[in-house]
Amino acid sequence: MKYNISIPEGTRDRLYAECRERRQVQGALTALFRRRGYAEVSTPEVEFYDMFLQSGSPLPQESMLKVIDRSGKIMVMRPDSTTPIARVAATRLKSVPLPQRLYYDQSVFRSGLAHAGGSSEVAQCGVEMIGAMGAKADLEMVALAVDALAACGLENFHIELGHAGFFREVAAGMAMPPQELERLRTLVEGKNYAALNDLLQDYQDRPACAALRRLPYLFGGVETLAEARRLAGESPALDYLEGLYRALDGAGYGRYVRFDLGLVHQIDYYTGVIFRGYAEGAGAPVLSGGRYDSLVERFGRKAEATGFAVDVDGVGACLTVTVPKLETVVHYDTRCLAQALAAVDARPAGTCELSPCRTLESTLNLAREKGVSSVLVLEESGERWIEV
Amino acid sequence: MSSRLRIALTKGRLQDKSVELFERAGLDCSPIRNPGRRLIHALPNYPLDAVLAKGPDVITYVEHGVCDLGVVGKDTILEKGGSFYEVLDLGFGKCRFALAVPRGSDFYGTYKTRRIASKYPAVTRAFFEKKGMDVEIIKIEGSVELAPLVGLADGIVDVVETGATLKANDLIPIEDVATISARLIVNTASMKLYKEQIFDFIQKCEGLL
Numbered sequence: 009m010k011y012n013i014s015i016p017e018g019t020r021d022r023l024y025a026e027c028r029e030r031r032q033v034q035g036a037l038t039a040l041f042r043r044r045g046y047a048e049v050s051t052p053e054v055e056f057y058d059m060f061l062q063s064g065s066p067l068p069q070e071s072m073l074k075v076i077d078r079s080g081k082i083m084v085m086r087p088d089s090t091t092p093i094a095r096v097a098a099t100r101l102k103s104v105p106l107p108q109r110l111y112y113d114q115s116v117f118r119s120g121l122a123h124a125g126g127s128s129e130v131a132q133c134g135v136e137m138i139g140a141m142g143a144k145a146d147l148e149m150v151a152l153a154v155d156a157l158a159a160c161g162l163e164n165f166h167i168e169l170g171h172a173g174f175f176r177e178v179a180a181g182m183a184m185p186p187q188e189l190e191r192l193r194t195l196v197e198g199k200n201y202a203a204l205n206d207l208l209q210d211y212q213d214r215p216a217c218a219a220l221r222r223l224p225y226l227f228g229g230v231e232t233l234a235e236a237r238r239l240a241g242e243s244p245a246l247d248y249l250e251g252l253y254r255a256l257d258g259a260g261y262g263r264y265v266r267f268d269l270g271l272v273h274q275i276d277y278y279t280g281v282i283f284r285g286y287a288e289g290a291g292a293p294v295l296s297g298g299r300y301d302s303l304v305e306r307f308g309r310k311a312e313a314t315g316f317a318v319d320v321d322g323v324g325a326c327l328t329v330t331v332p333k334l335e336t337v338v339h340y341d342t343r344c345l346a347q348a349l350a351a352v353d354a355r356p357a358g359t360c361e362l363s364p365c366r367t368l369e370s371t372l373n374l375a376r377e378k379g380v381s382s383v384l385v386l387e388e389s390g391e392r393w394i395e396v
Numbered sequence: 397m398s399s400r401l402r403i404a405l406t407k408g409r410l411q412d413k414s415v416e417l418f419e420r421a422g423l424d425c426s427p428i429r430n431p432g433r434r435l436i437h438a439l440p441n442y443p444l445d446a447v448l449a450k451g452p453d454v455i456t457y458v459e460h461g462v463c464d465l466g467v468v469g470k471d472t473i474l475e476k477g478g479s480f481y482e483v484l485d486l487g488f489g490k491c492r493f494a495l496a497v498p499r500g501s502d503f504y505g506t507y508k509t510r511r512i513a514s515k516y517p518a519v520t521r522a523f524f525e526k527k528g529m530d531v532e533i534i535k536i537e538g539s540v541e542l543a544p545l546v547g548l549a550d551g552i553v554d555v556v557e558t559g560a561t562l563k564a565n566d567l568i569p570i571e572d573v574a575t576i577s578a579r580l581i582v583n584t585a586s587m588k589l590y591k592e593q594i595f596d597f598i599q600k601c602e603g604l605l
Contacts, residue, residue: 168588199481199587202579224481228591268588286588291461293585 018120018128025331029324030131034113036159037133037318041111044152046135049110051092053117057082063091063306066274073119073128085117089134090303090315097138098307106139106311127321134297134317138304141312143248146281146299147255149314153295154264156316157285160323164288166264167295168227169252170271172278173245174236178223181216192220196270199224216240227268230257236269252281277303283316289326294319332358334378339363339371340386347386372396400443401586401593402436403465404454406472410578411448413488414467421600443593452476455581464586464594470576471555475516481587483598484580487605493519493573497551498544499566513543514553523553523573541565 015021022030038048054075060067065088073085086092089112101108113133120126135152137145150167157165175196179189188207195204201224211217219239226236233250240246249267256265271282278298285295297316304311336359340348352360363371368385375383375396383394405411405428415425418439427437428446437446449457451472457463459478466480469489473482493516497503503510511532514520524531536543541561543549555576556562556569580601587594 166588199483199582201483202485203482227588266588286585288589291459291583291585 016128018126020127025329026324028331029327029329030320032327032329033160033318033320033323034131034133036161037156037320038111038113040152040156040159041133041135044109044148046109046111049093049096049112050114051086051089051096051112053086053114054083055086055092057084059095060084060087060091063094063303064277065091066277067118071118071120073117086114087118088116089114089132089317090136090300093136093315094138094300094304094313095307097136097311097313098304098309101138102309107145108138109135110138111135131320132317133320134315136313136315138313139311140314141299141301143251143255145312145314146252149297149316150252150256150265150281150283151259151261153283153285153297153316154261156318157287157295157323158264160318161327162287162294162323165294166266166286168266168268168271168284168286169249170268170282170284171245171249172272172280172282172298173248174240174243174269175223175272177243177245178216178219178240182211182214182220184211193272196220196223197272199270201225224270226270227266229266230262232267232269249281281314285316285318287323287326290322292319292322294322294326332356334359334361334380336360336382336384337363337371337375337378337380338384338386339365339368341388343388344386347391351384351386399590400438400445401464401590401597402445402447402462403467404447404449404457404463405467406451406454406469406578407448410451410467410469410489413578414486417486417488417601417604420604423600444597455480458581458583461583461585464583464590465597466581467578468581470574470579471516471519473579473581474519474522474574474576477518479584481582481584482579483582484601484605486578486580486601489578490576491555491557492575493523493553494556494569495523495551495553495571495573496556496562496567496569499568501550503551503570510550511548512551512553513540513549515540516553516555519573520553541567 057074067087072087075083077083093110093112097108115129115131118128118130120128137149153167184192192207195207204224205221208217208221222239226232230253233246237246253265256262277300279301280299282298284293287294295316295318299314301312304313336355338348338351338360348362352362363374365371365374371383381396383396385392385394405414415428419425423439424441425439427439431437435447447463451468454466454468455472455476455478458466458480467486471493509530509532511534512520513534513536515536517533517535520533534549540552540554544552544567545565553573559569562569582594
């Protein structure tokens with residue numbers, strides 16, 4: 009391998025349309041976030057490994073890209089943005105009144121498996137609302153998630169809601185040893201119906217068993233909540249989700265909202281509502297987030313929080329972005345520079361450029377090479393058009 | 397949604413068994429049986445397109461969402477891992493992972509670090525990690541049984557179907573690592589986007605198991 013001209017596995021050069029789609033998504037998202045009162049923050053690309061370790065981050069250590077600094081300390085390339093923002097909220101923003109609405113537009117870095125087709129740099133745009141709890145904060149966040157994907161130009165998408173508390177409520181009725189419980193959670197997360205049934209064989213007599221058995225099937229429209237209620241009975245988590253849905257539906261968001269009560273990923277990290285965004289054309293969620301009320305406190309300040317991140321390139325890949333086509337080349341006399349620049353500025357971006365050539369003949373050749381049909385000639389005697 | 401689902405089948409024995417199952421469910425699988433030069437086989441009487449791939453590639457296709465569904469052996473899932481829904485134990489392709497050692501050898505009766513040859517290093521590592529044993533794992537691509545015979549390894553971890561190959565080479569399976577069968581897996585986003593279609597297919601298969 010020639011290290012002097014190739015790039016590392018998992019990285020890529022982005023050209024033309026790939027950059028445009030990224031900018032288009034970032035532009036749409038950040039404009040919306042600002043409009044809703046979120047202020048931008050940006051955190052270092054490299055931070056101490058200990059910070060992420062202390063945060064109880066659900067990311068495994070092998071997925072963090074590490075750097076050793078001059079004094080031998082272990083640093084990581086920012087593996088997620090929520091943790092550093094929680095650190096900022098608990099330290100630099102210690103004395104500002106809460107809630108704080110923050111947004112970020114920065115990449116995170118993950119060390120993926122070799123040759124798995126994943127990218128180690130993931131562009132994310134996201135928001136965090138620090139210091140607000142309760143239904144109103146969650147409503148604002150879910151509505152923002154819907155509006156965010158719509159603002160990007162996606163049409164067929166939905167936001168799926170789950171609740172970390174629901175699994176805890178149901179599992180509490182099982183009186184299972186912790187190891188068994190973790191296995192149960194993994195099987196629900198993987199919708200591994202067969203193995204889940206086997207595991208539950210020994211717990212047939214527990215009342216929560218029926219609900220757990222159905223848990224991986226409990227996803228879909230709002231009717232999911234009714235089915236869950238039949239199985240699980242009284243449940244504060246279900247009441248909460250129902251309340252959220254009623255308010256969202258009343259505001260016209262109902263058709264974008266679905267539920268997955270089997271959403272039990274990273275359940276030690278999330279403390280309440282969890283959400284994911286799915287878009288037609290993307291093989292993985294394009295948005296993910298939820299409520300994490302205990303993270304900021306790990307950095308020394310008690311503050312509930314909720315937020316989400318959008319996978320910018322995941323969304324971009326679902327959009328059709330067109331790159332403008334070069335139509336006009338301007339050949340100008342240096343004494344006509346002002347007019348030449350005015351001609352470029354007057355046309356749509358990317359459709360017109362100046363020719364750096366000295367002779368008209370070279371400019372015509374350049375135009376032919378670039379597939380441009382017309383050349384605008386600007387001389388002191390006046391302007392004329394040449395069709396190539 | 398008028399789109400068709402796409403399924404990746406593991407080539408070989410699992411493919412034949414999958415086709416048998418789908419045909420019993422009433423799906424016309426003639427395009428898979430007579431593939432010609434085509435690589436994507438559209439079933440005429442059900443909105444499903446099939447592609448054939450090696451086991452680990454089935455997982456890759458499903459994880460990336462270019463295939464919504466896949467049929468793959470549990471052995472491949474255990475070795476490769478990944479993020480997808482494992483919704484059905486299809487019941488065929490049954491076999492087991494076992495630890496086998498040369499006849500007459502005392503595998504556990506020594507303090508020396510044992511050396512294991514396997515096509516499945518991740519499964520092997522997880523198995524011995526659970527026992528709290530440090531072992532040296534050597535990845536072998538072909539006939540793993542050869543490794544202990546020529547003195548490269550003290551034992552092997554491999555898929556055992558009938559045990560005939562082990563027997564012929566004087567190897568004794570001393571411990572089961574896991575039982576294995578074919579699984580139906582689903583891409584996580586497809587499951588959410590095409591729930592009705594996917595459940596229709598799952599139920600068609602499930603009813604016959």
